[in-house]
Amino acid sequence: MVHEIYHNYPPPLTPEQEEYLVQTVKNWSIEHALAVRPSSAIVSEEANPNHVLATNAPVTLFPSPFSKSCFDQARSLQKTYNELYAAIASDEEWLERVMEELFEVDDFLANLWKIHLAVKEEGYVQNMSLGLFRSDYMLDAPDDSRGPPSLKQVEFNTISSSFGGLASLVTEMHTHLATYPSQGHPVAYPRHPLFGNSPDKLPSIKSIGHPPHNTAVPTLTAGLAAAHEAYGSSKSRPSLPTCILFLVQDTERNIFDQLALSTHLYKEHKIPSFRLPTSKILALTSIPRTDTNRARPLIYTPPSSPSIQYEVTVVYFRALYAPSEYDGPTSWAARHHLERSAAIKCPSILLHLSGSKKVQQVLTSRPPGPDHLKFFLPDHPTAALDKLRSTFAPQYALSPTPESSDSANPDTNTETKTDTDTDTDTDTDTKTDTEHEDIESEGIRLALSETTAANHVLKPQREGGGNNIYRTNIPPFLNSIPRSQWKQYILMELIRPPPAAKNTVLRSDGHVVHGNVVSELGIFGTCLWRNTPIHGASGSGSGSKRPKILHNTEGGFLLRTKGKENDEGGVAAGFSSLDSLILYEES
């Protein structure tokens, strides 16, 4: 079935058709700010001394086919995932148990944790947290399987989930190309069964003919607005006008993705926001001395207009997610400064840490091991949790000795688990009970054997991507680093995307590349919640650690498509491209 979809897709183009399509995409991109600032690999610094130039974001010329049932499944899980990560970030003790062995070997994670402890010691003054999330999936379509593909989660992003703005634009562009001037006879695309306008039919396939509407921008913006409203009035005396800060990298090239949000935030919600480069956090923001104001409002002074100050309701991190961004004590001081303020952080440090690969790996544990899903989401029916679980790819810690199977189990009281839970074993990749006991050492075994390593990817715990080790590179890599550092990595079984998928990409340098591709679907969601007090709450039981959800939404998607020769993602870096999807269902 799946192969039938890709048989003649994307439709072949004559040179005239390709020229017209490429020219249309080039112009449409700039007209609608589906754009990035070019890297110095595309335009040298000498040729672009004032940084005025822009170019199209790397995009596919066609939307990629995607199973409607998998897309619907991913959407249907998002609000549960949002709630799960809200619960994780609210449970400091659980997080510490999961992460603590990493703190010994990973300065980045250890420093984040230290900031959390320091602010906890001083006392948090903001108990609300905001997550703008993106849950990323791939389709798993094993060669020997005749059934439909299944959905596997690649990662859950809790900080700086990007491309909501540009992904909406790609969707709009592909829709334009497929329907202008009419869906029956578009001028930019040849007719094709997947566009619903060809006399040829794919007998068992139904398609709606163009990408589904993409609501990423209003969804993410509404999340920011909800937090802004929940913050309430100014805590300064005299009171100040309020704003949201977009914390950005000094050399950001993906700026138009961010501006799509800030512009919509002002247009739809009348909320002003300002861009703050990380290098200027300490110069342009301040917190009044606590002996004058114990509320610790975060005050922003626009460099262009120092006579008027704003109180920051929400700090939206589009920076400071990667270790490489912390280039000295000043960076850490800036992060600490923001964390201790009264502004709602998107994300807080605990939420940032919750997005680590280690948490994702620990969550895959299932009865008879600790059932973390049931613990964090006690009010959800087992079937709902099983749906979530079905998207977990097999993954393993590389701890040299097996962890106690309940090391991260915060709740030895298993009264909420039913008998049926332990028998629910529909996931074909689930290990048997005896295997579970030894799951960590199994990870090492799989990673060191060239044969088994060939089906795996080794991922560092840290955020930001770019350092994954693939397949047979894994054993020599592990052997090249001290064994004590192995626990910084998670081994994940590689997902087997549909092998026949093809597309054509217009890169940011204007080159057009055809070939086999792999796509990754991201679903956007937002969650705002109130934490139970962390400081001073001695002996809090598990119940007291649940977040009170104030806003929980799903909406919008990103499809990133990369050439098969590339193992790494990262659209802004030019390795992969922004895509949208054309849904099909097997009828």
Add this chain to the structure above:
Amino acid sequence: MVHEIYHNYPPPLTPEQEEYLVQTVKNWSIEHALAVRPSSAIVSEEANPNHVLATNAPVTLFPSPFSKSCFDQARSLQKTYNELYAAIASDEEWLERVMEELFEVDDFLANLWKIHLAVKEEGYVQNMSLGLFRSDYMLDAPDDSRGPPSLKQVEFNTISSSFGGLASLVTEMHTHLATYPSQGHPVAYPRHPLFGNSPDKLPSIKSIGHPPHNTAVPTLTAGLAAAHEAYGSSKSRPSLPTCILFLVQDTERNIFDQLALSTHLYKEHKIPSFRLPTSKILALTSIPRTDTNRARPLIYTPPSSPSIQYEVTVVYFRALYAPSEYDGPTSWAARHHLERSAAIKCPSILLHLSGSKKVQQVLTSRPPGPDHLKFFLPDHPTAALDKLRSTFAPQYALSPTPESSDSANPDTNTETKTDTDTDTDTDTDTKTDTEHEDIESEGIRLALSETTAANHVLKPQREGGGNNIYRTNIPPFLNSIPRSQWKQYILMELIRPPPAAKNTVLRSDGHVVHGNVVSELGIFGTCLWRNTPIHGASGSGSGSKRPKILHNTEGGFLLRTKGKENDEGGVAAGFSSLDSLILYEES
């Protein structure tokens, strides 16, 4: 008064303020497609081989102050000007009398005329014409005058009136900068009396604080839509879907200005349009043989989708206005091909010719010379015509011998002229009756004397700009060309713009330039009319030559601002910049 306006404007900026403002403008421009493709002077061909790069259009950082009464006056005249040029373009005989001596010396004008004659001979099959006009003005503020400045027309554009799209965006940007996040405390602009937010006041000045709304895009688009509707249903058998063609230059860099119109045309009016480079007119459009279809519909075949054809309702010329674009017989054949088709031309050749400087100069004639305004607009009250006339700058033909004062007078019957007409002489620059008799030779006298030439500009008849000769360069230039070619030029008294006007420009290469500036206001208007039949109508009287106006609107504006060291316009070429205006009135 006028000097008070410019005294402290634009407001001085600290380095931090300028950096913030420039960065904001750079990003806003790309985010909203206030953009152009960079010239090879900005990015070399080698650095931009696939032509993907874009940069901001050259823009002023601040809107320029402009007298509200002059702005209102310019707007109030537009519909009358539209009607005037519709009437001129409908009167072939009058045009021929005015232009014929130029045909001897100007191949470009002569070839256009030949096409008209050839189509006339075959018989026109389309009697409707569309004008998307822009009437350009400057403020005349003589040093010795203490009164308010007056409005003087620079030219009236009848073909390819550009920058409606980008001008709307500059207006929007300046409004954003002046009002974000609030008009009381913008972050990008310092407070200033002209923004209505400063404790300092200009005692005698009222300002609305931000630029007036700019409706250029909906206005121009509605003009195209009106013509599309008036064209009616397909004249092809079997009938074809209809479209509008945007005729564009092959190497167009001002593309996003054009796309603003075509995108709006589809969004608001559901009318498809396609871009047709001039080099492909003959390859991609055709007219059925007249023995199969006498209606001569213009058929467009999209290169990307040759299986479906469109019938063209309107050909919108954003090209073929300048002699340099006609590089051989094929260009002329293409123009002829379009002119003889049933598509409504925007503009027709007669309307194109009506925009020549010679026509503008002849129109300045007044009683006791021929009163062309009264002739073309017989139903307008004298006061309305005088208002139009008050915007004429003194200008002169350079004919070696005085023309007969009624050489272009189509109507020797002066019964419509009242006695008061000849006495209406409020224009301080108007010549006396005796001077009028010798007006052409006076042009030569003024042009050849270095003293008087210093107050004048010599303009070629042709469209497209770029070849004006200024001030003391005029006498040596005239002496360097054969005297027989002098009649290709019009001598126009230079308008004296407010000398204290200043602004800051962000060029397309990212350089920021401060200095004294000169601004030119363009008012957009559209007119659709039906001509009385030209072919076969023997002995038509003056009455039969009046157009039947079907659509006549005014809306939107362009302010172009250039550094005072530059005498030439042309924003896309980087010499001048796009601006908007901040209106003031003296209270």
